[in-house]
Amino acid sequence: MALTDTSVRTAKPKEKPYKLADERGMFLLVTPAGGKLWRLKYRMDGKERLLAIGSYPEIPLAQAREKREEARRLVANGIDPSQRKQAEKEARKQQGANTFEALAAEWLGKATRAPTYGPKLTRRLEMYVFPFIGQHPIAEVTKTDMVALLDRIEATGKAETARRIRWLCAQIFDHAVETDRAPRNPCPPAKTIAKPDSQHRAAMTDPQKVAGLLRAIDDYTGTFVTKMALQLAPLVFVRPGELRAAEWSEMNLDAAQWEIPAARMKMKQPHLVPLSTQAVAILRALHSFTGHGRYVFPSARTSTRPMSDNAILSALRRMGFAKDEMSGHGFRAMARTILDEVLQVRPDFIEHQLAHAVKDANGRAYNRTSHLAERRMMMQAWADYLDGLKAGAVVVPIKKPA
DSSP: OOOOHHHHHTOOOOSSOEEEEOSTTEEEEEOTTSOEEEEEEEEETTEEEEEEEEEETTSOHHHHHHHHHHHHHHHHTTOOHHHHHHHHHHHHHHHHHTBHHHHHHHHHHHSOOOTTHHHHHHHHHHHHTHHHHTTSBGGGOOHHHHHHHHHHHHTTTOHHHHHHHHHHHHHHHHHHHHTTSOSSOOOOOGGGSOOOOOOOOOOOOOHHHHHHHHHHHHTOOSOHHHHHHHHHHHHHOOOHHHHHTOBGGGEETTTTEEEEOGGGSTTSSOEEEEOOHHHHHHHHHHHHHHTTSSBSSBOSSOTTSBOOTTHHHHHHHHTTOOTTTOOTTHHHHHHHHHHHHTSOOOHHHHHHHTTOOOBOTTSOBOOTTTTHHHHHHHHHHHHHHHHHHHHTOOOOOOOOOO
16 A cells, blocks of 8 residues: 555554565665665666665655656666666765865865965865855856956945955966966956055154154054064065064074065065064064974964964054054055165165065076175164164264275
């Protein structure tokens, strides 16, 4: 006799599994644990086979019978429903493994970059991309999808963010194409995104104002680590990210130099920073506080991460310097301007110390040790000049070499 909703609902478990037959090869398997499982017996190529249809009550009797008839139609057409089910399961698995978000994670995991840069890229994707195309199969994302995504970002006035997101997505799509997970890269050309207005980071280049800034830093009452970072920043004038993620393994205080590996540099070339006696003194004082850990300037919350990228900026604001007066990046412009215009140092020495792409007369890029002796003198003269500014002394400019 065919099953009824009542007979299915009231079936009780026994010590051993048992079957309740329905019609046309389907039955309900009742397990000792109380599970109720729909099964279908059928024959393919002269052999009896079994198809798992689902469980009750997730699949009620009427729906189980519909699935039974679908399977029987497949058998009648020479298609094994168990194999079809396995193929569909594998397709869903592959689809889940090939979403844009999955490919993004794969690309982020394989690329070599600075330890703090990967999380920054992930945050951009989580904010601007994943909510819209993250779960889409990457092969199905179209150029129309990407244009709409980028237009949405541009509409908020974030043209530069849109350009960065376009570049980031293009890298992920290129990875998908290279690994045969997508037929093409649907990102529109970069030129289709409006170029943002040039924004210069605030910097102090007037020696008198610089003197006030340096004195304010010495009087800073925030955390000791942040104060040391503020004091070191003008002496080394590296990029803010390079400073805050500095590691003790990069420092050689006896040799008075800091060697930043290529992975942490913007230009992906190792960089050598000669340290003045003032810079070495700051680092030696700091070493007794943070020298037991990895980072020179660890986070206030955990020593396993470097200080926040807003720590320097927030400290400047707390000291009363407005965003149009000074920024963390401004120490570089300060050094570049005053070293050139006041101390009259050769521009190529300055540019090389800034880790810019400087080449010699033969078109060869300077390596990290180029003009090292001259740069050591420059860095010490710069530190002495800053000390003079703080003390209110009249500093005689260095004569510019012929």
